[in-house]
Amino acid sequence: MKKAYKVFEPDWICRDYDYKRNGNVIGEIYEMDGEIEICERGFHYCPKLVNCFNYYGFNSNNKVAEIEILGDIKNDGDDKEVTNKFKIIRELSWHEVLELVNVGSGNTGNRNSGDWNSGDWNSGDGNSGDWNSGDWNSGNWNSGNRNSGNRNSGDWNSGNWNSGYLNTITPDTILVFNKECSRETWNKAIKPDFMYFDVLNKFIYTCDMTDEEKENNPDYEALGGCLRKMTYKEAWKYSWNNANKENRKLILKLPNFDNEIFKEITGIDVCKELEIDK
Numbered sequence: 001m002k003k004a005y006k007v008f009e010p011d012w013i014c015r016d017y018d019y020k021r022n023g024n025v026i027g028e029i030y031e032m033d034g035e036i037e038i039c040e041r042g043f044h045y046c047p048k049l050v051n052c053f054n055y056y057g058f059n060s061n062n063k064v065a066e067i068e069i070l071g072d073i074k075n076d077g078d079d080k081e082v083t084n085k086f087k088i089i090r091e092l093s094w095h096e097v098l099e100l101v102n103v104g105s106g107n108t109g110n111r112n113s114g115d116w117n118s119g120d121w122n123s124g125d126g127n128s129g130d131w132n133s134g135d136w137n138s139g140n141w142n143s144g145n146r147n148s149g150n151r152n153s154g155d156w157n158s159g160n161w162n163s164g165y166l167n168t169i170t171p172d173t174i175l176v177f178n179k180e181c182s183r184e185t186w187n188k189a190i191k192p193d194f195m196y197f198d199v200l201n202k203f204i205y206t207c208d209m210t211d212e213e214k215e216n217n218p219d220y221e222a223l224g225g226c227l228r229k230m231t232y233k234e235a236w237k238y239s240w241n242n243a244n245k246e247n248r249k250l251i252l253k254l255p256n257f258d259n260e261i262f263k264e265i266t267g268i269d270v271c272k273e274l275e276i277d278k
Contacts (some may be wrong), residue, residue, distance in 0.1 A: 002069040003089075003221075005082070006045040007052045012060040015044075019088070031069065031085040036074055042082035045069070048224050049100055051079035064092045100219055177256040185255050192250040197239035204228045233267035240268050246273060 012020040019025050045067060046052045056062060071085025092100075111211030173180045204213065205225040217226040230238065240248065251257065251270055259271045271277070 002073070003046070004045045004047050004067050004086075005049040005052050006043075006065050006067050006088075007056045008063040008084075010063065012063055017134065025065070025088050026090060027088065029085065029087045030186060031071065033084075036072060036082050036084050038074055038076050038078075038080070038082050042074070042084055043086055044080055044082050045086065046080050048079065049097070049219075050224070054079060060094045064094070064097050066090050066092060100256075176254070177258040179256040179262045181255045181256075189254055190250055191254070192243065192247050194239040194243035195251075197235050210234055236266035236268060238268075240273075245274075252276075 006014070008014045008019060012025050015201065019030065022028065032042065034041070036075070038044075046054075049064075052064070066089045068087045068089055069081075069083050069085075070087055071083045073081055073083050075081040145190070160186060172183055174183050174186060175181070176186055203225055204227070205216075206220055209217075209220060210227060213228065214220055214225055219228045248270075251262070252274075263269050
């Protein structure tokens, strides 16, 4: 026996088949004779809940059910299967559906419209913090990217509120490594590729999950895995480790480069890693 998911139209009809034939659907068993074939004949369903919405929109009037497969199974390696016999176990509420699947893709947090978020209320992508409209932030309320602090509109800040207050002009100077730098100099500087990391949340397939992750993510089978959350400094280190030596050396050419400040933000001791005397 196998658990899976199936979506129905509001009146429990799917592909012109009326599943409420006896006035009830929960606990009912449905069976058909003859050959079954994907996209042609049989009862279609998805082993993973999220894949159901490759075929249906997020329409709260539709019915979403957890089902049990009792008969033969056919699939073509895609994200759906077909059977000749199944049982409807229960109807899922839409609150439950949205918590399991979210509006974006691959989210384990709640109320996200972006993708791959483990925090909550994010419209950006890859955030482990909350209420971010930017991307890859571990802090909160950031509109910039890759911040571990809060309420930043710039990028790569570990402090908070790094954009000034209530300004309508664009200043000619900015702070880089806590020192003034002309905006033109910063814009012309070549930034290392490893600074543009996007791995605060990494989707881990079921086969790569630890026992602890399976215990902490009871819906991992339905989702096909879970999001593994990295800390801000772990994300920096992961990106640094995957960069070549020449790309790493570019960090030394950034305006006002300061090894201690960079280490405080990222956890990376550049001088030690590159074997440079301080």
